Amino acid sequence: MTRRANVLTDVFCVLIVILSLMFLMSFPTSLSAKVTGICSNCHTMHNSQNGDDVARTGTGVGWDGSGQLTGGSTAGGAQMTTLITSCVGCHTSTTNQTVVNLGGSSIPIVYNTVQPVQPLAGGNFYWVAQGDDTKGHNVYGISAADSNLGEAPGFTGGACGSGSRCHVSLAQPPSPSNFNRGSCQGCHVFTYHHEDNGVYRFLKGHGASIGSSLSNARRNITTYPDYVLGVEDSDWEKTTSAVDHNYYKGTTTAYTNDGDELTNQQTLTSFCSGCHGDFHGPQSGNDGMGSASPWIRHPTDIALPATGEYSSYNPVTAYSTEAPVAWVNPSTPDRAEAIVMCLSCHKAHGSDQSDMLRWDYTDMIVASGNSGGCFTCHTDKN
Ligand code: HEC
Numbered sequence: 333m334t335r336r337a338n339v340l341t342d343v344f345c346v347l348i349v350i351l352s353l354m355f356l357m358s359f360p361t362s363l364s365a366k367v368t369g370i371c372s373n374c375h376t377m378h379n380s381q382n383g384d385d386v387a388r389t390g391t392g393v394g395w396d397g398s399g400q401l402t403g404g405s406t407a408g409g410a411q412m413t414t415l416i417t418s419c420v421g422c423h424t425s426t427t428n429q430t431v432v433n434l435g436g437s438s439i440p441i442v443y444n445t446v447q448p449v450q451p452l453a454g455g456n457f458y459w460v461a462q463g464d465d466t467k468g469h470n471v472y473g474i475s476a477a478d479s480n481l482g483e484a485p486g487f488t489g490g491a492c493g494s495g496s497r498c499h500v501s502l503a504q505p506p507s508p509s510n511f512n513r514g515s516c517q518g519c520h521v522f523t524y525h526h527e528d529n530g531v532y533r534f535l536k537g538h539g540a541s542i543g544s545s546l547s548n549a550r551r552n553i554t555t556y557p558d559y560v561l562g563v564e565d566s567d568w569e570k571t572t573s574a575v576d577h578n579y580y581k582g583t584t585t586a587y588t589n590d591g592d593e594l595t596n597q598q599t600l601t602s603f604c605s606g607c608h609g610d611f612h613g614p615q616s617g618n619d620g621m622g623s624a625s626p627w628i629r630h631p632t633d634i635a636l637p638a639t640g641e642y643s644s645y646n647p648v649t650a651y652s653t654e655a656p657v658a659w660v661n662p663s664t665p666d667r668a669e670a671i672v673m674c675l676s677c678h679k680a681h682g683s684d685q686s687d688m689l690r691w692d693y694t695d696m697i698v699a700s701g702n703s704g705g706c707f708t709c710h711t712d713k714n
């Protein structure tokens with residue numbers, strides 16, 4: 333090869349590298365979800381310091397404005413995995429801030445005891461804790477059982493005997509009948525704080541055919557791949573923009589049964605359907621949503637058409653965190669693969685609206701020129 337041809341090849345190679353870097357940068361990439369920081373931020377080896385108990389328990393535990401864990405009472409004795417407090421305690425703040433920074437560790441807050449300034453992606457348990465049962469999932473450690481709902485609406489599981497308790501209520505204390513899970517762990521059944529294993533926000537089921545005990549073997553995601561996929565925003569959507577947000581997994585494949593769909597689909601909607609099975613599918617009598625217009629329930633895990641009224645919402649370029657969508661491939665979002673999901677209208681933990689909606693449903697009025705909420709997608713119904 334001549335010298336000139338070599339130079340041209342080099343220039344070409346550099347160009348290819350630059351172009352592929354630009355290509356990669358234009359797509360969301362998964363960031364580290366592992367905890368960081370010094371061990372003592374979260375662990376206490378002997379639960380003893382200067383002879384006093386360290387771990388905190390009971391109602392009212394949370395991080396204060398100076399980064400101290402306060403409230404509740406100190407707990408004697410050994411603690412699970414030597415942690416300084418419970419799930420609720422470590423994810424609670426007594427300030428209005430939703431990310432607590434302790435030298436080196438950032439803790440996402442899901443329950444603020446005062447009204448949060450900027451709730452994270454899942455919303456916040458603040459409102460349901462104020463006593464309005466319609467504004468959040470009622471979970472043990474934060475609120476009493478829901479006074480309106482005796483079980484998860486749309487629940488399709490079997491008899492609600494021992495072991496079905498999480499589908500009926502997440503507000504029961506730990507006991508063998510909820511496999512000592514319930515509360516946060518009714519949904520975040522297994523946690524992986526020290527791993528980057530690709531489970532979106534620790535949303536994994538318990539594996540089909542649970543039997544009488546929930547063995548820790550079911551934590552294994554290769555043997556039990558019933559978990560949600562997605563690309564996690566690094567600050568849990570404390571700050572957002574058209575390209576700075578979570579990317580959820582969706583699908584256009586019809587569900588065929590209730591038990592295995594989280595394994596089959598790995599979508600956010602199939603996760604919610606684990607407890608609210610009737611609201612998506614599969615179709616059987618009055619269960620499910622139907623398979624085409626006219627729908628019998630608002631459809632989810634279906635494509636957001638790029639035609640008609642829906643053509644005015646392009647979530648690739650103008651994503652709305654008020655009415656988000658999921659994607660067939662969350663790491664390569666494509667307009668033709670935008671998907672309607674449960675979280676298009678709901679928050680997962682709770683919100684300032686009834687039914688944990690993302691907006692005020694009473695503002696959705698025909699012929700008033702309104703925008704946002706339902707009108708984000710149904711652009712010609714305002
Ligand atoms: C910001 C909080 C945080 C920090 C800092 C932290 N951990 Fe953890 N760790 C946790 C939580 C929460 C768990 C609970 C179980 C889980 O989800 O894996 C845990 C579980 C563990 C476990 C048992 C589960 C496993 O993955 O093996 C070990 C061992 C452990 N931590 C060691 C450490 C060590 C050593 C350090 C310091 C180098 C450390 N941790 C720092 C929060 C933390």
Ligand code: HEC
Pocket residue numbers: 364365366367368373374375415416417418419420422423437438439440516517520523525532533534564
């Ligand atoms: C001692 C503090 C501590 C305790 C106890 C704790 N967590 Fe966490 N948790 C953290 C921190 C810190 C993070 C943020 C990790 C990171 O940087 O992405 C986190 C992250 C999470 C996330 C989000 C994961 C993600 O992808 O960002 C979930 C869900 C969660 N925790 C649930 C739980 C549940 C359920 C429990 C109880 C079994 C629990 N946590 C106990 C400190 C704690």
Ligand code: HEC
Pocket residue numbers: 419420423440441442443452453454455457469471474502515516517518519520533535568578675680681
């Ligand atoms: C009904 C199921 C459910 C329950 C109960 C639940 N979570 Fe979540 N959680 C989710 C889902 C779904 C997400 C993902 C939300 C998103 O990305 O929009 C999430 C996200 C999170 C995150 C990441 C921050 C965020 O807002 O996205 C943390 C931390 C967390 N949960 C902790 C908890 C803790 C602690 C509890 C108990 C107090 C709890 N969760 C109870 C379903 C649940």
Ligand code: HEC
Pocket residue numbers: 465466467468469470471478481483484485498499500501502518519600603604605606607608674675678679680686687688
């Ligand atoms: C582990 C079971 C479980 C999962 C998974 C679950 N839910 Fe629920 N959900 C319940 C239960 C139990 C209730 C009724 C009691 C309550 O409100 O906490 C409920 C109630 C609700 C309500 C009515 C709230 C009210 O109080 O009026 C909405 C809306 C809802 N869920 C949406 C969702 C969405 C969206 C998801 C997926 C992110 C989801 N749920 C996942 C168990 C679950």
Ligand code: HEC
Pocket residue numbers: 624625626627628630631635636637642655656657671672673676677696705706707708709710
């Ligand atoms: C993320 C986008 C999105 C949001 C937000 C949304 N919808 Fe929809 N909606 C759709 C899509 C897509 C369809 C199905 C269209 C089709 O059949 O192709 C649909 C279907 C419907 C249908 C049934 C139409 C039929 O042909 O059977 C009604 C009614 C409806 N939506 C009302 C609402 C209301 C009310 C709200 C607000 C609470 C809302 N939608 C929010 C995307 C959305």
Ligand code: HEC
Pocket residue numbers: 484485486601604605608611612630631632672673674675676677678687689693
């Ligand atoms: C298009 C917006 C939209 C989508 C998508 C959506 N919901 Fe809803 N959901 C609502 C509205 C609005 C309500 C209030 C009651 C009503 O109009 O039915 C509601 C109410 C609920 C309730 C409370 C029912 C009760 O009896 O109190 C539950 C539970 C629920 N939704 C779960 C889900 C689940 C699970 C999914 C996904 C499979 C989902 N929703 C998808 C808008 C939506």
